[in-house]
Structures are given as structure tokens and as C-alpha cells.
Amino acid sequence: MSVYSPRLARLIDALRRLPGVGPKSAQRMAFQLLDRERGAARTLAQALTDALEHIGRCPSCRMFCEGGDCRYCTPARTASGHLCVVEGPADLMAIEAGTPYRGRYFVLMGRLSPLDGIGPDELGLDQLQAQLATGDVRELIIATNPTVEGEATAHCLAEIARAQNVAVSRIAHGVPVGGELEYVDGGTLAHALSGRRQV
The missing domain is CATH 3.40.1360.10 (Dna Topoisomerase Vi A Subunit; Chain: A, domain 2)
Structure with a gap:
């Protein structure tokens, strides 16, 4: 039996679907939205509904766009x-x-x-x-x-x-700008060496 009410359990489960959000984080978010941020929760809900209704994919590049106009x-x-x-x-x-x-x-x-x-x-x-x-x-x-x-x-x-x-x-892969070789991992160094170019 769940320790949460059915609606609270559904909210926590929905928040857990976000990347990087585990059960404890989802619970904290749900409690925060319900306890102190009800206005923000309504704004979030409206923004999500709006986005789902009006944001689609460009038929050419497949990026998200609104109204068929892809920038x-x-x-x-x-x-x-x-x-x-x-x-x-x-x-x-x-x-x-x-x-x-x-x-x-x-x-x-x-x-x-x-x-x-x-x-x-x-x-x-x-x-x-x-x-x-x-x-x-x-x-x-x-x-x-x-x-x-x-x-x-x-x-x-x-x-x-x-x-x-x-x-x-x-695109090239390798040592980041400002990086020092002694701190770069072996795989990145190998990529950088194999992808070297003339100067």
C-alpha cells in the first residue's frame, strides 16, 4: 500500500520521469510545489499544456518549432x-x-x-x-x-x-580549450592524437 494519496503518488511518479530525477528528488519537488509554490505549479502546468498543444517538429530538420515556422x-x-x-x-x-x-x-x-x-x-x-x-x-x-x-x-x-x-x-574531438594534457583521460588523448592536423 502506498504511503501517498493517489493524486500525490501520480504527481511524484510524473516528476520521476524527468531525466536525473529519482524518487527522493521527485518527492521533494512535489512537496515544494504543493506547499510553497502553488502559483508556480499552476504556471508550470499551463506552460506544459501550452507547449504540448503548440510545439511540434519541423518536417525538414526535425527540430522543435511552433506553427510550422522553423528558424x-x-x-x-x-x-x-x-x-x-x-x-x-x-x-x-x-x-x-x-x-x-x-x-x-x-x-x-x-x-x-x-x-x-x-x-x-x-x-x-x-x-x-x-x-x-x-x-x-x-x-x-x-x-x-x-x-x-x-x-x-x-x-x-x-x-x-x-x-x-x-x-x-x-567534428573534431580531443583536448578541451584551456585543458592541460596531464589531466585529460586516455581516451580523449587518443582521439586528439588520431585526429591531429597540419599546422
Whole structure:
């Protein structure tokens, strides 16, 4: 038998679905919202309802957008001839905020992971292939994470681009700016050495 009332148990369970939120954190959040932040809780509930009703996915890049107007698929971005493939919306936002890149994107919403049931269909790779076939893309920039799944995804993306005669590049991985070699892990150092370039 649950120690919570049914509605409180449902609220805690809903909060636990957020990434990084365990049972204790979910309980603390629920108690805080109900005890001291009822106004904020109503605002949160309204914002969630609003977002679910009005935010969809761009049919071209698969990023979240409102009303069919995608800020990442403008004619100026298309004219660049660059298409950067990222695993998720947070990766797109990181590139936008931290780099001068202003080309187009394709958001996979994941990475190849057969154990989790994520294959090419779930990532929209047929849609990506169709975009590359139009001839508008001169270079495909692969910006997947340097994990085993990310590398497998990058390999698959490169094969798709080469089949369409599109140039392919991969973002560099290695020593962070301002980092000191003695504190960098072995895997990162190995990546940095294998990806070295002429100066």
C-alpha cells in the first residue's frame, strides 16, 4: 500500500520521469510545489499544456518549432550548402550558442542503438537521404557524440552521404580549450592524437 494519496503518488511518479530525477528528488519537488509554490505549479502546468498543444517538429530538420515556422530552415541557411547532423535538440542549441555555424541542421532525436530498438527508421535516415538527393547540400557535417553508438551512427551517416556524392566531415574531438594534457583521460588523448592536423 502506498504511503501517498493517489493524486500525490501520480504527481511524484510524473516528476520521476524527468531525466536525473529519482524518487527522493521527485518527492521533494512535489512537496515544494504543493506547499510553497502553488502559483508556480499552476504556471508550470499551463506552460506544459501550452507547449504540448503548440510545439511540434519541423518536417525538414526535425527540430522543435511552433506553427510550422522553423528558424533553422531559412533560405539563407539552406544557401550555405551545409547540413549539420546532431543527436538531439540540446546539441543543436550548443552549436548555435557556442559557434559561428549558421547552416542547416538535421536532428536525429537519438542515435543508433539496436539494444534499445533504435534503428535507421527511428532516426529518420530515409528523410535525410531524400534531402541529400535534392543536391542542395554540399557538405554533411556529422556532430554525433564520441560514444560507441555515436560513432556507429556517424559511420552510417557517412555512408549515406557518400552514396549521394556529398562531402562528409566529422567534428573534431580531443583536448578541451584551456585543458592541460596531464589531466585529460586516455581516451580523449587518443582521439586528439588520431585526429591531429597540419599546422
